[in-house]
Amino acid sequence: MSQPTLRNAPGTIQLLQRAVFDGYDFGLKMPYLEGANRLLTSRGGTFIRRGEHPLSGYWRLPQRRLLEDLDVLFHQLGELADGRFVQDWSGFSRKIADAQADVRRDLFIWGMRLRIAPLSSGGVVLSGDYHPGCVAVAKRMQGLFLSTSRAWRVPASAELLRSNLILELGLLEEQFEMLDVLQELLSDGSVSAARDVTAMSIGGPPQERSAASADEDCAADIYLAAVPDIAKTSWTLQAIEAELKPYSLMSHQPAGIRHLLQRTSALLADDMGLGKSRQAVIAAGIQSAGRQILVVVLASLVINWEREIQAVYPDARIARQRYQADAQWVIVNYERLGDFVALADQFAVMIIDEAHRLKEPTAAWTRNGFDIAAKVPNRYLLTGTPVLNRESELHTLLRLSGHPIGQLPLKDFCERFAGSSEFRQGLRAEIGDWMLRRRKDVLPDLKGKQRQTVPVVLNEAQQVEYNAIRNADQPVFARLGRLRQLLERVKVPVVMELLGELDPEDKVILFCEYKETVMTLKQLCEAAGSGCVTLVGTDSLMKRQKAIDRFQQDADCRVFVGTTSAAGTGNNLTAANYVFFLGLPWTPGLQDQAEDRAYRNGQRRLVVVKIPLVENSIDLQLWQMLQDKRRIAQDLTDPDADADADADADAVRQAQQQLARVVAA
Template sequence: MASFKVKRPSLLKRAVFDGYDYGLVLHFVQGAGRLLQQFGGSYIGDADHPYYRAWRIPKAKLHTEPEELFTKLMELADGQCKESYESFIQKLDAARASPRLDAFLWGMKLQLFPLTDGGALSIGDYHPAVVALYRSLRGLFLPPMRGWRLDSSLEFIYEQLIAEVGLSEDQVEISGIPRALHSDGTVSVESDVVSLKVGGESPERSAQGEDGANEVYLADVPHMFAHTWEADELDHAIEPFSLYDYQTVGVRFLVTRSSALLADDMGLGKTRQALTASLIQAKGGRILIITLASLILNIEREIRLIQPDAAVSLQTDDPSCQWVVTNYERLGAFVPVAAGFSVMVIDEAHRLKEPTAECTKHAFDIAAQIPNRYLLTGTPVLNREAELHTLLRLSGHPIGQMQLREFCEQFAGSKEFRNALRERLADWMLRRRKDVLPQLKGKHRQPFSIEMNDAERNEYQSILGGADTPLVRIGQLRRLLERAKVASIVDRLCQMGPDDKAIVFCEFKETVAVIEECCANAGIVTASLMGHHNGKRRQAAVDRFQEDPDCRVFVGTTKAAGTGINLTAANYVLFCSLPWTPALQAQAEDRAYRNGQLRPVMVLIPLVESSIDQHLWQMLLSKQALASDLLEPEQAAEDAMRQLAAVA
């Protein structure tokens, strides 16, 4: 009797790719759904959808962990399906080679509403392409409404959704009913609003003598003015601080004004310049520094570098201290005591661009009582003109007194308008780029400190006191520290200028995937490289980063990406984890700092406070000094001084 061989079906029937996600139509395998959900997958269960029964998987997962997913799926299939890893990857490659940009747009609906204080509100279904568009427009996500606030016209947003995202006209609805955005992130229709006032005096009291529940206002800030200094007096005041020439120019710019925006490129020492200017300007008075919670210790270090015996209070007001450093979340506590300060410095000032945010309101209440106000941000501030309006108001600049709508009519929407605005801001904003400063050509390392949150600190202590061998615990701690650094690193990447590119080195492949995902959510295009990638993919990633101006970040493991490739398109290098030797660190840095590099390279090194990070950094510095002492003793001394000055 003849025997018949049963033909086994393929595991992956077909695949589609839209530039952000894959759609995988798989042969049914028991337990595959739970596995795919672990990889960020979602099942398309609508029978009318063109990719009904497909699993939608974020590209970051399939680009970083394809072998793991394939292996686990085949284990679940237990011989039911035929598929080799090569054929699985070929199907994904074929989908990526012929992307269907509209694959997952089916069924999406978006509504656009005008906002009473200018701009627009978008509510509805979302897709990574929509999120990327809204982030490129510098939109603000509103969690209570699951919507986006955008400082653009309804017509412009509508056109962009159709032209850039690919939505059809009937998928985007424009409403003529204005909405009011409140300080808690909620929205109401215009008729529900008691009053909405951004700027000027406080809202009028209601007939019952109580403020309306929905009122939002910003306190009036004194007009900015010029400070007069005798040339010799100012020279004598700046001389002790040993600044670069361009930093001296920055300090002069600040101290000759009661308010200004310092917008130098990341890595040029904005904080150092602002603190020096504040100390000079205060003339013994008190100074309030506002920054991110994760940067408070950095600020304290910077203060002590320019004034070793400084009296510094962190997060609380101590009247006996000249310096007080706090974070945005605690600003409300400083409103009653603000009049006791002579100077305020607002680090990462772009965080205050949203006038309805609670921290913005508190910042205005504080600024109204302090005569000298300096704002710092390395984020390019002229890409979205409307974002400047709140910062101009906070500074007391005359243009900030204009209504937002009038401001946008005069200064937004065309190159000519932007040029006119730039000329008007020359007395207020100072911005320098690294590539025009010859004294900075070369490679420069800049460590910066971050803090773990309470949960991370508890986990760190638990691992530290665990029963595993020391080597195992070190590995666990380094994995934890990488996770703790991701948010800070992505934040730095978001601050890059339009021509900047960065390499991010990680120790663990899961960190690569997380950074890729965070960058995608921020609208930053990445290329990646890990050890399991073949030579063809390795070269494709390098070529894309080097040649595609839209690809801004190259992220990979140090083992895979730290040798043998040329990444001179990058002018920033960041380490999620430090290599074990100076040679490995230098080798990785030199992917960017090598023949063909025409710009200065900034190496940014996040170090987690009170962790093995700091011990490893000191060990690397010691090893580096030892090697330099043997080879170049004079250079070693110079490098040591530069490294000490950079820790901030």
């Protein structure tokens, strides 16, 4: 191929203004050229946008991907430039060569953070920001890549690994986080056999599976800090009773506080709306004896927890999202846990709300949560849904508490306790002393909750669209998402008709899976003269709280519309006595949590849950899958709740029978 040349232009702007090289990646400074981003990203390039970065405005490209066809890239850039920039091939290639001759190791280390942690089995684990130099050092030191955790296991001391990285890349010591908490490796058996769960199938063309990468040796291990074993505390029943005298409590709540206080770690798994947060706040206040308490919550619930603490301790000193030495209570959301690892030994008690968020051991916040829990003597876990999909999700929570069952390798745990009702009953017997769960029947004022399915039939045009999506040449998850969006749109007029049948004093929560449906419903409700508020994931904390407060307090605001992911957890919406689902979540726990925004302490009316289901669609498959998963969770947490599952199965059969009558008519 002949060497290309760009035509000279009247201007003096060079196509390649500057090139730099760190031994692994090139940095290229070029003027804006429409279409160039496609060429560069196809070669593994990334554009450095952060204004404070020393190379802001540069393209970063891997050495091999840039040099393998540099002349072709130059020719393609020349076609895009169309003579607007001055550059010939010799000048372009010379700048690349000059950069190779002047290697600067520290070009791309700005802002990098690396973590090195010791392993109980020997060696260390390296994790943090990606850099090819880190990979090269780990490989030279016979490291093994942990694909699940995106980390490296290196058979060396932490000091030696850090020294090699500093020499290789020019890193500063403050760019390393050196953990002194011993870590342990687990075999990743988190996907257990789901023989009891209905599989989803949408049909359509089969999709090829992508082959596993063979570029480097790897292992599917994950590491988590070794948490102290769970132990009994010195609290006696008499001492706890004396401590509880100043507090006003519902009849079931003292037992929950005793459950927490008498163990260094425990799970309070009460049904939603029974006041888990109030029980945990009181237990932590008593146990801490004035020392600091860390409260880990969802970002959307920070204000709720601040109010809960102040309701019990009006003069409490509370810090939100940051550490304050003079604050007894520090509230932080899961995503910010990494900022508190180094401060963990300051806390006497750690409360973890919605603890099922830690079910996935590969998540960064789970790793950070373990790093903190390893140094906190008392750990209180709260969740109304300890099992969302499968039995293995309890393993992480047991491990976080220091329970002996949690010390089993995950594969052994699944073999012993997963896959059958009998195995799950065995697990329930093993953890009975650690997990306390009460159902809503302890609240005598609650009037009950009823689920009702509503049959929906696709019209001819909708059926054509459904089939077109189902048979499209797309990955199965893309088709599944589009089908779920279509079904939500189909249900909008059905739900609006149901809203028109409600009495003036009724209030309703509408749960959707997609933000677009939320906005559509808001417009229709406002056009119909119904007061309406919304809550979606992009809303600020203040906007969320204003929507909740208005719905709870304003009699003219009758409709609350939100996505299940944003509005289905933690909020008190007892002004509603109806709950509608336009789309179903993937787990029964999330559905139950969403329903129980209305069905909780403070509700004085019967709560009716309406679930439109589209016949001959993935709706019925998803509904059956939820019932199967619910049975697994009930084996572990509610062994006497079979009647609820039977009622839901009856609801499906009734919907199908009713639909058959409609079609026949």
